[in-house]
Amino acid sequence: MKKSTFFISFFSFLFLITSCSDVYKFTLEHKKQATLNENIKVTLKEKEDKPVTKVQFFVNGKEITSTGNSTSIATKELGVGKHQISALVFYPEKTKKENSFIEVLADKAPVVYDFKIVNEYPHDKKAYTQGLEYYNGFLYETTGRRGQSTLRKVDIKTGKVLQKIDLDKKYFGEGMTIFKNKIYWLTWQAKKGFVYNLDTFEQEKEFAYNKSKEGWGFTNNGKDLIKSDGTHKIWFLNPETLKEEKSIQVYTNKYAIKDLNELELINGKIYANKYQQNAIVIIDPATGIVDGIANLKSLKKEMEKTQKLVPQDEVLNGIAFDTENNRLFVTGKNWSKLFEIELIKKQ
Structure with missing residues (x-):
């Protein structure tokens, strides 16, 4: 009976380890606030640096060009205000969307x-x-x-x-x-x-x-x-x-x-x-x-x-x-x- 319990626990542990290794945790790293005319770098990060297949970046729902897991946003083209940044991530047999925001301030005082x-x-x-x-x-x-x-x-x-x-x-x-x-x-x-x-x-x-x-x-x-x-x-x-x-x-x-x-x-x-x-x-x-x-x-x-x-x-x-x-x-x-x-x- 004790031996059986040991094997069940051992296999549960192995399952837990395997399951955890399949969990991807993404974040979008960038400045949250910028001044108009700045260029802002945005990078998709996975918590444990697991590889991804592809990343597509969007600003206010419109796709922008990117290189690998990063992109650059020209705030001059956005204008002042809050703007949504999104990344559509493709990784083994799955996709996930990450959202964030950037706030662009005027580049001059009134x-x-x-x-x-x-x-x-x-x-x-x-x-x-x-x-x-x-x-x-x-x-x-x-x-x-x-x-x-x-x-x-x-x-x-x-x-x-x-x-x-x-x-x-x-x-x-x-x-x-x-x-x-x-x-x-x-x-x-x-x-x-x-x-x-x-x-x-x-x-x-x-x-x-x-x-x-x-x-x-x-x-x-x-x-x-x-x-x-x-x-x-x-x-x-x-x-x-x-x-x-x-x-x-x-x-x-x-x-x-x-x-x-x-x-x-x-x-x-x-x-x-x-x-x-x-x-x-x-x-x-x-x-x-x-x-x-x-x-x-x-x-x-x-x-x-x-x-x-x-x-x-x-x-x-x-x-x-x-x-x-x-x-x-x-x-x-x-x-x-x-x-x-x-x-x-x-x-």
Whole structure:
């Protein structure tokens, strides 16, 4: 009986050794964070240096060239942001996929801007501003909160609301933009937006968000509709199909910039309010790199001289630009003033 037990244990031990020797454990070795324009080496490693038959490498699902168990990634071709790295490993009678990520930062620090107030105009303090746009001499504005969301045409000098419609009470209105005589208006969490006639404010159609989960800010570049969703991503929509076709990730040389809210395209750059930070981020739409940051915290303090603001709620939100006269306007949620400001580079 003891002899039989010995042989069973011995053969179990041999089986365990053999089984363990067949187990392959892979890792992808590379820098986890890189600066744009760096070339990053990626190597597939097996824990015990067991041989493999073949390795195929992929970045964001697209195969790239490799030599043996290694490859080199040119971050310039990726752009800033997080990117998936994958290796498909072929080894005796098996295949396995290993995944990893690399985060690419901008290769330059953003320019910091201060500001000066050029003019002040009255603004409806009951307007929970979500979208703002200057068009043909008037301000167009959307406001938020369920049961309070409106689309407005406003006289800029007096703040008088000249035309207004209410959004269905079940929706929380967000940003808007005017494109080819149509108004495009987002909702927050309903995953849909609406299209209106510019002159009559009559709703003509609606559209669904096909990739992003929420709607925050909206603008356009004359070709694409450009949308923020509260993350560090900005989406580009086809104005014919209203589908989100591509996105950029917004990064400085240190980190991703999330909570991107109201948007405005100014001189080829995307200006975005950073929610609850009372700041404007200036973004290169081709790369996602943050070219500049305007600190407008003292503008909030200026407002608080005449109006008590609810902390973390009645914050800066709303950017409009008069291209013809080079005027930049900003306001905030429930602010009683609209400011014309000029951004000034800090020395």
